[in-house]
Amino acid sequence: xxxxxxxxxxxxxxxxxxxxxxxxxxxxxxxxxxxxxxxxxxxxxxxxxxxxxxxxxxxxxxxxxxxxxxxxxxxxxxxxxxxxxxxxxxxxxxxxxxxxxxxxxxxxxxxxxxxxxxxxxxxxxxxxxxxxxxxxxxxxxxxxxxxxxxxxxxxxxxxxxxxxxxxxxxxxxxxxxxxxxxxx
Amino acid sequence: xxxxxxxxxxxxxxxxxxxxxxxxxxxxxxxxxxxxxxxxxxxxxxxxxxxxxxxxxxxxxxxxxxxxxxxxxxxxxxxxxxxxxxxxxxxxxxxxxxxxxxxxxxxxxxxxxxxxxxxxxxxxxxxxxxxxxxxxxxxxxxxxxxxxxxxxxxxxxxxxxxxxxxxxxxxxxxxxxxxxxxxxxxxxxxxxxxxxxxxxxxxxxxxxxxxxxxxxxxxxxxxxxxxxxxxxxxxxxxxxxxxxxxxxxxxxxxxxxxxxxxxxxxxxxxxxxxxxxxxxxxxxxxxxxxxxxxxxxxxxxxxxxxx
Amino acid sequence: xxxxxxxxxxxxxxxxxxxxxxxxxxxxxxxxxxxxxxxxxxxxxxxxxxxxxxxxxxxxxxxxxxxxxxxxxxxxxxxxxxxxxxxxxxxxxxxxxxxxxxxxxxxxxxxxxxxxxxxxxxxxxxxxxxxxxxxxxxxxxxxxxxxxxxxxxxxxxxxxxxxxxxxxxxxxxxxxxxxxxxxxxxxxxxxxxxxxxxxxxxxxxxxxxxxxxxxxxxxxxxxxxxxxxxxxxxxxxxxxxxxxxxxxxxxxxxxxxxxxxxxxxxxxxxxxxxxxxxxxxxxxxxxxxxxxxxxxxxxxxxxxxxxxxxxxxxxxxxxxxxxxxxxxxxxxxxxxxxxxxxxxxxxxxxxxxxxxxxx
Numbered sequence: 001x002x003x004x005x006x007x008x009x010x011x012x013x014x015x016x017x018x019x020x021x022x023x024x025x026x027x028x029x030x031x032x033x034x035x036x037x038x039x040x041x042x043x044x045x046x047x048x049x050x051x052x053x054x055x056x057x058x059x060x061x062x063x064x065x066x067x068x069x070x071x072x073x074x075x076x077x078x079x080x081x082x083x084x085x086x087x088x089x090x091x092x093x094x095x096x097x098x099x100x101x102x103x104x105x106x107x108x109x110x111x112x113x114x115x116x117x118x119x120x121x122x123x124x125x126x127x128x129x130x131x132x133x134x135x136x137x138x139x140x141x142x143x144x145x146x147x148x149x150x151x152x153x154x155x156x157x158x159x160x161x162x163x164x165x166x167x168x169x170x171x172x173x174x175x176x177x178x179x180x181x182x183x184x
Numbered sequence: 185x186x187x188x189x190x191x192x193x194x195x196x197x198x199x200x201x202x203x204x205x206x207x208x209x210x211x212x213x214x215x216x217x218x219x220x221x222x223x224x225x226x227x228x229x230x231x232x233x234x235x236x237x238x239x240x241x242x243x244x245x246x247x248x249x250x251x252x253x254x255x256x257x258x259x260x261x262x263x264x265x266x267x268x269x270x271x272x273x274x275x276x277x278x279x280x281x282x283x284x285x286x287x288x289x290x291x292x293x294x295x296x297x298x299x300x301x302x303x304x305x306x307x308x309x310x311x312x313x314x315x316x317x318x319x320x321x322x323x324x325x326x327x328x329x330x331x332x333x334x335x336x337x338x339x340x341x342x343x344x345x346x347x348x349x350x351x352x353x354x355x356x357x358x359x360x361x362x363x364x365x366x367x368x369x370x371x372x373x374x375x376x377x378x379x380x381x382x383x384x385x386x387x388x389x390x391x392x393x394x395x396x397x398x399x400x401x402x403x404x405x406x407x408x409x410x411x412x413x414x415x416x417x418x419x420x421x422x423x424x425x426x427x428x429x430x431x432x433x434x435x436x437x438x439x440x441x442x443x444x445x446x447x448x449x450x451x452x453x454x455x456x457x458x459x460x461x462x463x464x465x466x467x468x469x470x471x472x473x474x475x476x477x478x479x480x481x482x483x484x485x486x487x488x489x490x491x
Numbered sequence: 492x493x494x495x496x497x498x499x500x501x502x503x504x505x506x507x508x509x510x511x512x513x514x515x516x517x518x519x520x521x522x523x524x525x526x527x528x529x530x531x532x533x534x535x536x537x538x539x540x541x542x543x544x545x546x547x548x549x550x551x552x553x554x555x556x557x558x559x560x561x562x563x564x565x566x567x568x569x570x571x572x573x574x575x576x577x578x579x580x581x582x583x584x585x586x587x588x589x590x591x592x593x594x595x596x597x598x599x600x601x602x603x604x605x606x607x608x609x610x611x612x613x614x615x616x617x618x619x620x621x622x623x624x625x626x627x628x629x630x631x632x633x634x635x636x637x638x639x640x641x642x643x644x645x646x647x648x649x650x651x652x653x654x655x656x657x658x659x660x661x662x663x664x665x666x667x668x669x670x671x672x673x674x675x676x677x678x679x680x681x682x683x684x685x686x687x688x689x690x691x692x693x694x695x696x697x698x699x700x701x702x703x704x705x706x707x708x709x710x711x712x713x714x715x716x717x718x719x720x721x722x723x724x725x726x727x728x729x730x731x732x733x734x735x736x737x738x739x740x741x742x743x744x745x746x747x748x749x750x751x752x753x754x755x756x757x758x759x760x761x762x763x764x765x766x767x768x769x770x771x772x773x774x775x776x777x778x779x780x781x782x783x784x785x786x787x788x789x790x791x792x793x794x795x796x797x798x799x800x801x802x803x804x805x806x807x808x809x810x811x812x813x814x815x816x817x818x819x820x821x822x823x824x825x826x827x828x829x830x831x832x833x834x835x836x837x838x839x840x841x842x843x844x845x846x847x848x849x850x
Contacts, residue, residue, distance in 0.1 A: 003669045027254060027306055034299070050285045051345075058292040062328070065321055068306075073655065082398045125285055125345065175760070178465070221717045221723035222531045231505060231533070238502035238542065241495075242566045245539055276597040311634040312537075315656040315826050382753070383711070389536035389641060390711045390830040400566055460754045461713025463827050 006046055013039035025069050034064040051125040193278040200442075201270050204416035204449060205409060206232055212453050219457070232412075236405055244401035251307040259305030259403045261296060262410030268293045270417045272347050274437030276430040279347065286347035287335050290421060297377050297414065298324045301386055304407060305395035313422035316394025320386035322464040323376055326471035327383075331373035333479040338364040338425050341486045351429035360426040362489065365482040367426045369475055374422070374452060381456020388461050421448040499568070503593035505531040506570075509541035511558055511639050514646030514666045515841050516548015518577040518674040521703070523547055524584050525726040536641040538565055543589050545572045551599035551666055557639050568593050623654050631659060636829075638666065642710045644833065646840035647814070647822065651829070658829050661821040663814055665840050673841035675700040682801040686798070690795040698741075698793070699728040704837040708779060709748070711834040712757060720744050734793035741790045745783045748844075754779070761819040762832035768812055774833035813838040 016036030020029045044053030116166035122128035132140050156162070166176035209232035217228035272289050283289055298321065305317025339345045341363060342353035353359075360367045376383040387394040399407050411485040423429060423444045430437025432444075508527060512520045523545050527534065533540050538561045546558055562571060574582055621631045636649040646666040651658045668815035672680055678693035702725035709718035724740055748754065758776035765772065770781050813836035820836075821829045 025251065025301075027251065031254065031257070031299070031303070049286060050283055054285060054288045054292040058288075058295050061292075061295045061299055062324070065302055065324070068302055069318070069321055089382075123284060203729075216533075216715065216719065217531065219723075220528055220719035221727075222528060228505075228531065234502055234504055235507075237498050241499055241502055242568070244562055246567045311632055311653065314632075318656050319827075384713060385827065388713045388827070390713065390827055393535075393537035393540060396540075397537050398539050404540065448604060457716045459714070460709070460717075460751065460757060462665065463757055463825075465825060465828070466756060 001048060006043065009039045009043050009046065012036070015041070030064050030068055030071065034060060037064070048120065049124050049128075051128060131148070193275065193280050196275065197270055197280060198267065201266060201413050201417060202409075204460065205266075205412035206422065207446070208416055208453050209408075209412050210447050211450055212457070215454065215457055219474065220253065226289070230399065236409070239401055239405035242401040244403045245398065250398065252311040253307075254303045255307030256403070258300045258305075258307060258358045259399070259410075260466035261300035261303070262407055263413055264410075265293055265296045265300060266410055266417045269421070271415070273417060273420050274347060274351065274424050274429060275441050276436060278438070282346060284347045285345045287345045287350070287425075291332060291335055294377055294414075294418070295324075295328070300410075301379065301395050304399070305386070306393070308398035312391040312393065312397040313395055315391050316386045316388075316397065319388075319391075319394065319464065320379060322468060323379070323383060323386060325465055326468040327373045327376035328433055330369045330471060330475040330479050331377070333483060334366040334369040334373065334475065335425075337363055337479065337483045337486050340483060344482050347424050351424045351431075354428045355431065358426060358428040363426065363482060363486060365478050366486075367422070369479050370422060370425065370464070371448075372475075374415065374418040375456060377418060378411055380411065380415050381452070382459035382462045385461050385463055389448060390461075410419040416449055418454055422448050493543060499586035500594050503542075503568070503590060505533065506542035507533045507535040507540055508543040508545050508572075509535055509538050509561075509641065510545045510547060511545070511550070511554070511561070512645035513548035513550040513638075516546075516645055516759055517829055517841050519547035519574040519582075520645070521674070521726070521729060522577045522579060522582045523572070523574050523586075523603065524722065525730070526579070528726065532586075534641070538639070541565065541568045542568065542593055543572060545574060547574050549575050554638050554666065561639055570653045592704050600616075621652070621654070621659065623657070623659070625771070629654050636833075642707045642830075642834065644838050644840060647796050647838065648832070649817065649829075649833070651821065653826070656826045658824055658826065661818050661829075663817045665814055665838075673839050675839060676842065678799060679801050682799040688799040690799045691793050693799045694789040694792040694795065695728055695731075698774075698786050699725045700839075701789065702728065702741075704834075705748070705779075705782055705786065707837060708775075708831070708834040709780075711830045712754060714751075714754065717744065717748050721748075734799050737793070738790050741786065744785060749780060749783050758831060758835070761824070761828050761833060762816075766816075771813060771816070771832070771836060777833055778835045808844050809841045814840075832835065 014035045016032050016034075016039060019032035020036070023029050023032060028184065038057055039054035041053045044050075044056060046053075163171060166178065167173045168177075210229040213228040213231040214225050217231075219227035222228070269290050272282065272286040273279065274282075301320040302317040305313040305315075305320070307313075338350060340360060341359055342350040343359050344350060344353070350359075372383075375381050379386045385394070387396045391397070393399075396407055398406065420441075423441055427448070430441045432440035437444070510520060510523065527545075532543070538544065542565075544558070544562055544565060550558055562569075570592040572585045572589050574585060620628055623629045631696060632653045634651050634653050636651060637643050637647050638645070648664045648666070650664070651813070652660040675696060678688045678696050682688040682693070702721045706718045706721035706725060709721060710748040712718075720740075721744060724737065724744060727737055755776050758779055759774050763774045763777035770785070773781075816836065817833065820832050824832060
């Protein structure tokens with residue numbers, strides 16, 4: 001039973017990935033990708049990692065929908081079912097993706113996977129928490145702060161308006177001067 | 185304490201959710217009729233049933249160049265989200281399942297509303313629908329983080345993400361007593377995720393119904409019923425999280441669950457009518473600069489208390 | 492099939508209705524709204540959600556075309572009501588007939604000259620590209636607001652260029668009125684032509700006008716509860732209910748609306764106007780408070796029997812000031828803000844000779 005579900009989800013994940021490049025609307029491509037990620041999240045549930053699995057589901061839904069905001073910015077055709085393709089430079093991209101796929105598949109097949117030592121933790125969520133807050137804490141802190149810094153930096157670089165524009169040169173304006181108030 | 189997987193819980197779940205959703209819709213209709221000065225306001229309680237019959241008997245309207253696949257996916261997703269989320273909500277001691285990460289399950293399922301509303305708005309091929317979907321994403325960015333922190337606070341207080349254990353941890357003192365901020369933030373996020381009352385901007389009348397602008401017939405029925413079901417389920421989840429679950433004197437546990445849920449749900453519907461719609465261009469900043477710090481302080485207090 | 496027919500009979504009660512108002516159709520709209528409220532009909536903001544389409548006044552060719560397109564999209568069972576003239580008896584007959592048609596769906600409905608098939612015609616069309624307010628080159632969409640739009644001033648059309656939900660530019664056009672003047676200024680017009688009009692009568696009409704605008708502004712602000720109460724009070728004012736109870740109800744309404752911090756938070760800084768006239772000055776929140784004050788003054792004079800002095804205030808001159816302000820105010824506002832700005836200005840386009848294009 002578990003094996004059948006595993007293969008169904010695996011096939012679903014790959015099919016979703018292929019659909020991204022086969023459908024002719026950006027919205028459909030986004031949700032095909034989401035479907036693929038959801039299948040991966042379900043696989044994690046299947047192998048006994050409920051916390052990570054649900055986290056993948058949660059984060060991927062939010063991420064894909066944020067992507068949809070950008071999509072609306074660049075292609076504001078609701079329901080936009082006009083012919084368009086997600087593939088550019090057909091030959092080059094096919095070659096690159098074939099090569100990457102071959103390399104990854106070879107890696108998966110050729111790696112001498114280690115034998116299992118010990119047994120899985122009784123409560124994987126608890127074990128994950130202990131690992132993150134214990135031996136792996138330094139790494140997690142570093143990565144976490146790096147991601148946060150990247151996000152803040154990219155927002156600061158992307159926006160033309162900073163807090164001095166909003167709250168005045170002395171930052172003493174009580175109400176921010178935002179464009180939404182009426183004048184651009 | 186919980187009896188996950190009880191067969192009767194599976195059978196009882198859909199009718200209970202439907203009943204609560206219908207009750208909320210009927211209560212709202214009565215309040216609306218009273219405010220408009222219509223005679224015999226109590227009769228309006230049947231309006232949701234009438235509307236359901238009307239929508240069932242109508243063909244859905246087809247809009248030129250709509251993305252019907254995405255539209256239908258969104259329409260069906262909304263009630264599905266409500267039912268999936270309800271699986272970890274206990275009725276008394278019984279629930280469909282009680283996974284070790286029940287709270288995360290609820291959160292992950294509830295986020296799918298983002299997709300549902302956006303899909304319906306985009307699929308309608310209408311500028312108003314697009315704006316409605318867009319508005320829900322802005323709303324999601326404003327409410328989701330405070331909501332997650334409120335859930336985390338509860339998990340921290342109970343030292344477990346399992347809903348059954350969270351209920352058990354409240355045998356001495358309900359969480360609402362020492363986590364009032366988290367409770368308030370949770371209730372606000374209930375209104376936000378069901379885009380109801382003051383947080384109904386994604387389907388507001390100023391955009392001709394927003395994301396739901398083109399919905400008609402069974403499509404509309406699914407969407408509206410799903411929305412009320414979601415409101416009911418999210419309100420019901422406040423009971424195990426903050427209000428001691430089925431605990432209470434005299435009545436059986438399931439009855440206490442229902443009574444508490446009805447009070448929370450009825451209160452939300454009543455309170456929701458007492459505010460105008462809140463727009464995210466104004467509210468998002470408050471959500472990030474007031475709600476998130478407030479609930480973080482709450483979490484700190486709970487964390488210190490637990491230590 | 493007894494069950495189906497009984498179900499459709501049940502479903503036909505208290506139908507949702509959508510109102511389209513032509514310039515000059517205000518009196519008919521008020522009649523329809525009051526009668527529909529009595530019957531428990533629910534007004535909806537989208538034609539897709541309605542069973543009854545109500546057209547108030549006499550639509551010109553453009554509006555007529557838009558109405559026919561909307562009508563074609565409404566799935567059956569449906570009913571079309573053309574309330575071209577006010578008059579309670581007449582409206583009762585029309586609404587009765589609509590309820591009857593909905594309950595017996597196999598009959599041909601009243602508007603069946605339109606072709607079968609419900610294909611929507613108002614798809615947004617292809618997007619262009621323009622610089623946004625941050626200087627990024629992004630897609631734009633051309634969206635027309637009005638004339639078929641709920642809680643929207645009759646006769647107003649705004650052609651907006653939008654990016655996401657932000658209006659980048661707006662052009663404003665107004666439809667030709669009927670030339671018969673506005674329902675709201677009738678007492679003043681009558682007084683000017685020499686008819687004896689009591690001041691109380693005129694103030695009653697003025698208060699109803701303020702409450703109509705208030706009801707619309709609150710509906711656009713998404714506050715159904717207060718909007719419904721304002722409209723109920725407006726209907727009772729126009730139905731000549733005695734003034735004491737109405738004044739008390741108005742005080743309660745005015746208190747709740749005027750003191751709402753949420754409403755103030757949502758309205759302030761929207762559509763700031765510095766130029767005269769005074770009633771439009773300030774932002775949308777200021778205009779709301781001016782509206783409440785204006786209605787409050789009028790509510791205090793409902794029983795004034797002295798003859799009305801028409802004065803030299805131009806009550807029947809075209810209401811062009813708000814319309815000419817709109818293009819500047821709407822540029823840069825998002826759709827929600829734009830709707831609130833329009834509702835807070837609420838131009839009365841039923842007044843004669845208000846036909847121009849600004850933008």
